[in-house]
Amino acid sequence: MEITIHHAFLPHTDAEAALTFYRDILGFEVRKDVGYEDMRWITVGPVGQPGTSIVLHPPAADPGVTEDERRTILELIAKGTYTAITLATDDLDGLFERLTAAGVDVVQEPIDQGYGVRDCAFRDPAGNLVRVNQLA
Secondary structure (H helix, E strand, O other): OOOOOOEEEEEOOOHHHHHHHHHHHOOOEEEEEEEEOOEEEEEEEOOOOOOOEEEEEOOOOOOOOOHHHHHHHHHHHHHOOOOEEEEEEOOHHHHHHHHHHOOOEEEEEEEEOOOOOEEEEEEOOOOOEEEEEEOO
């Protein structure tokens, strides 16, 4: 039996800014872009890895979410404490240079962690924490 991760979900607060970040800066391909009323769900993923995707979704889109809950979720997203994702690359320093040249919000420059991982961290346009590990 094989189990894989097929989709991970991250909220976006601006679909166009999310597309610019994930497609244009990170280089992911857009797999789906679905709209309903004033909301958009955008599925992106690494080129050559069709089985792994990130679904960028409107936050608190569930009709059962109250306005107070929606406001709290948006505040947590903006602080970078609502959700996070960890990516990996074979060129951490090169990716970090590309991200900083694009003006992303850097949280942590590349560093060798005491637990054996070299990584960096930044926020996407919504405020989600994105960590990137150096592949061995």
